[in-house]
Amino acid sequence: MKIIAFVGMPASGKSEASNVAREMGIPVVTMGDVIRREVELRGADPADGGKIATELRKTEGMDAIAKRCMVMIQEKMNVSGSNVLVIDGVRGIAEVDYFKEHLGAGFMLVSIAIDSPVEERFERIVIRKREDDMDSIEKLKERDDREIGWGMGDAILASDRVIENKSSLSEYREKIRKLFEEMMDEGRKNL
Numbered sequence: 309m310k311i312i313a314f315v316g317m318p319a320s321g322k323s324e325a326s327n328v329a330r331e332m333g334i335p336v337v338t339m340g341d342v343i344r345r346e347v348e349l350r351g352a353d354p355a356d357g358g359k360i361a362t363e364l365r366k367t368e369g370m371d372a373i374a375k376r377c378m379v380m381i382q383e384k385m386n387v388s389g390s391n392v393l394v395i396d397g398v399r400g401i402a403e404v405d406y407f408k409e410h411l412g413a414g415f416m417l418v419s420i421a422i423d424s425p426v427e428e429r430f431e432r433i434v435i436r437k438r439e440d441d442m443d444s445i446e447k448l449k450e451r452d453d454r455e456i457g458w459g460m461g462d463a464i465l466a467s468d469r470v471i472e473n474k475s476s477l478s479e480y481r482e483k484i485r486k487l488f489e490e491m492m493d494e495g496r497k498n499l
């Protein structure tokens with residue numbers, strides 16, 4: 309079993325990689341679902357998801373979200389016939405360390421390299437219209453800082469592979485598709 313997690317700055321293309329996975333029938337565990345569930349439980353505003361994530365990490369440790377995800381990962385691994393699974397939403401080195409320790413050699417961390425300026429990333433965020441997205445460049449910068457504070461930089465450095473997303477969306481999606489195909493082949497060889 310290969311478990312792939314993507315790390316990268318906000319709007320670097322992590323969700324897009326998960327979309328490609330779903331299109332190929334690869335199961336995806338979304339760490340943000342842990343936060344969304346917590347937001348619902350508290351009756352909070354979806355825009356406050358980031359604050360709640362920070363709070364959970366403060367009270368339960370930097371790997372709090374990863375720990376809560378393990379049940380979802382195990383469930384999906386048991387029910388899906390796939391030999392590849394994607395974890396969407398790794399935000400820091402503590403989560404990477406947690407998954408490395410608990411998922412073993414099958415865990416692979418892929419970082420998404422971008423060189424888009426913050427303005428361009430903000431433009432992409434405006435276009436994708438996600439409910440919990442920030443509505444100004446300042447807020448995106450705040451999110452960048454928060455994620456760097458969670459150890460995103462260290463997580464990127466700890467990656468096993470780097471995929472570049474520096475040109476068109478279709479080129480990027482094709483690279484991701486090839487990566488998954490490679491992983492599925494590897495999984496079959498190891499059977």
Ligand SMILES: Nc1ncnc2c1ncn2[C@@H]1O[C@H](COP(=O)(O)OP(=O)(O)OP(=O)(O)O)[C@@H](O)[C@H]1O
Nearest residue numbers: 317318319320321322323324432436475476477480
């Ligand atoms: N190379 C590209 N060219 C144009 N648009 C792109 C490219 N890569 C990604 N996008 C688009 O940019 C938006 C942001 O990408 P995506 O949602 O995958 O980022 P993310 O890393 O998941 O962000 P977040 O950390 O905020 O969840 C999406 O609408 C996606 O389709």
